Amino acid sequence: MEKLQMYVNQTLCLYKYYKLFFLGFLCLLTLFPTSSSNISFDFYALSCPTAEFMVKNTVRSASSMDPTLPGKLLRLLFHDCFVEGCDASILLEGNGTERSDPANKSLGGFSVIESAKRVLEIFCPRTVSCADIIALAARDAVEFAGGPNVQIPTGRRDGKISLASNVRPNIVDTSFSIDQMINIFSAKGLSLDDLVILSGAHTIGSAHCNAFSDRFQVDSKGNVSLIDTSLDREYAAELTKQCPAGANPSITVKNDPQTPQLFDNQYYKDLSAHKGLFQSDSVLFSDGRTRKRVMDFADDQNIFFQGWSQSFVRLADLGIKSGDEGEIRGSCSVTN
Numbered sequence: 001m002e003k004l005q006m007y008v009n010q011t012l013c014l015y016k017y018y019k020l021f022f023l024g025f026l027c028l029l030t031l032f033p034t035s036s037s038n039i040s041f042d043f044y045a046l047s048c049p050t051a052e053f054m055v056k057n058t059v060r061s062a063s064s065m066d067p068t069l070p071g072k073l074l075r076l077l078f079h080d081c082f083v084e085g086c087d088a089s090i091l092l093e094g095n096g097t098e099r100s101d102p103a104n105k106s107l108g109g110f111s112v113i114e115s116a117k118r119v120l121e122i123f124c125p126r127t128v129s130c131a132d133i134i135a136l137a138a139r140d141a142v143e144f145a146g147g148p149n150v151q152i153p154t155g156r157r158d159g160k161i162s163l164a165s166n167v168r169p170n171i172v173d174t175s176f177s178i179d180q181m182i183n184i185f186s187a188k189g190l191s192l193d194d195l196v197i198l199s200g201a202h203t204i205g206s207a208h209c210n211a212f213s214d215r216f217q218v219d220s221k222g223n224v225s226l227i228d229t230s231l232d233r234e235y236a237a238e239l240t241k242q243c244p245a246g247a248n249p250s251i252t253v254k255n256d257p258q259t260p261q262l263f264d265n266q267y268y269k270d271l272s273a274h275k276g277l278f279q280s281d282s283v284l285f286s287d288g289r290t291r292k293r294v295m296d297f298a299d300d301q302n303i304f305f306q307g308w309s310q311s312f313v314r315l316a317d318l319g320i321k322s323g324d325e326g327e328i329r330g331s332c333s334v335t336n
């Protein structure tokens with residue numbers, strides 16, 4: 001009996017120690033969080049409570065002066081996040097940086113990020129990362145253009161690496177097959193659904209003629225022949241008018257001709273009508289794996305917006321640096 005009592009006491013004692021040990025372990029976990037747990041909603045609530053407000057205001061006032069900015073800001077996030085993660089590597093200037101690669105030549109919106117950063121450096125010096133400003137500005141650009149208002153976590157830190165040679169292997173080209181696109185997206189942890197939904201970004205903004213001019217040909221009499229037969233003939237003829245042979249390479253056409261500045265589901269209606277601008281858009285309707293989703297989104301804008309709110313957060317979350325990784329730049333175009 002005495003032995004049994006001793007045994008019970010020992011077990012209880014051990015249990016107490018284990019509990020203490022376990023609680024201690026939990027405490028340590030919160031003291032040294034894993035890197036990804038460091039980003040959170042309203043990360044700047046204490047350090048810079050007006051950060052999100054200041055970015056939104058900058059995006060709003062710049063976009064009302066220049067309606068081409070929302071498209072540029074949204075694309076900037078895509079090109080940032082797919083190379084080295086969402087870490088503002090795209091903003092670094094200099095020889096051989098991502099920004100200098102020809103695939104990034106048509107990016108824009110840099111001045112909006114810089115002016116938001118300038119304001120933030122006055123009110124909250126060295127606090128808000130350029131990576132967060134890009135993500136917030138893209139989010140605000142979509143809202144400004146009439147799209148859903150998405151809450152995103154903040155706390156991204158700025159990267160120190162930016163290499164032009166990293167761009168081409170990570171950025172999707174319009175000539176890619178759907179399998180190539182799926183490969184790049186899934187390497188980032190993004191799904192087939194994310195591919196269809198995020199391509200919906202092409203409901204705003206514009207493109208240079210060389211991004212789609214290999215989809216058709218015009219003979220000397222002005223007759224249009226389709227190289228990509230998934231393209232609507234009349235739409236192709238319209239595009240050749242806007243982009244005649246030998247046209248100035250700086251000419252751009254609207255990605256979504258019906259509602260070029262409105263973030264809506266018109267892009268998916270365009271795809272269903274064989275009027276996707278890039279080959280990489282058209283394949284989303286031609287391929288049996290994605291056609292159903294294109295039709296869902298063409299039928300119901302709410303379904304697109306719901307999907308967008310989730311896929312956008314996933315895009316803005318790619319390869320985030322947090323905790324003691326990276327830095328908070330003082331100026332977005334150079335490392336500290």
Ligand code: HEM
Pocket residue numbers: 068070071072074075078106108172173174175181198199201202204205206207208209211255278280315
């Ligand atoms: C999936 C494969 C994709 C391909 C092949 C692609 C390709 C392109 C190309 C070639 C342009 C025209 C650039 C120019 O000539 O100025 C463009 C524009 C644009 N892309 Fe994409 N893109 C893709 C996905 C995305 C994603 C995921 C987003 C954002 C979530 C995005 C957002 C935009 C926006 C907003 C524009 C308009 C930019 C402006 O107005 O300056 N794209 N894209």
Ligand SMILES: [Ca+2]
Pocket residue numbers: 079080081082083084085086087088089090
């Ligand atoms: Ca990046």
Ligand SMILES: [Ca+2]
Pocket residue numbers: 203204256258259260261262263264265266267
């Ligand atoms: Ca639109």
